[in-house]
Amino acid sequence: MNDGRLEIDNNRSERSIKPFVIGRKNWMFSNTPRGAKASAMIYSMIETAKENGLNPMIYLTYLFEKLPNLEDPKDTKALDMLLPWSQTLPLTCRVFNKKTT
Numbered sequence: 001m002n003d004g005r006l007e008i009d010n011n012r013s014e015r016s017i018k019p020f021v022i023g024r025k026n027w028m029f030s031n032t033p034r035g036a037k038a039s040a041m042i043y044s045m046i047e048t049a050k051e052n053g054l055n056p057m058i059y060l061t062y063l064f065e066k067l068p069n070l071e072d073p074k075d076t077k078a079l080d081m082l083l084p085w086s087q088t089l090p091l092t093c094r095v096f097n098k099k100t101t
Contacts, residue, residue: 016047052084059084059093 045063049056063082070078081088 054093055095
């Protein structure tokens with residue numbers, strides 16, 4: 001309770017999922033368990049990219065280009081280099097705050 005690093009509410013996470021909750025009736029492909037699982041995965045990837053300072057569209061494009069070309073899809077070192085917090089991602093994936101650039 002005395003740790004100031006922890007937020008006392010989850011407003012930030014609720015705000016990040018609000019667009020998906022509002023538009024849920026528009027996504028007819030989520031009417032099956034497989035569709036819902038696919039939606040959850042892609043939404044998670046997008047929000048994680050945002051939280052790590054990445055442009056989600058550019059990051060996902062980068063992933064979709066790199067992942068099919070991995071020699072061994074189970075190579076954890078290669079996969080680690082593609083994670084949103086990896087320092088090896090190209091600068092084009094990053095969103096720069098105009099105040100800091």
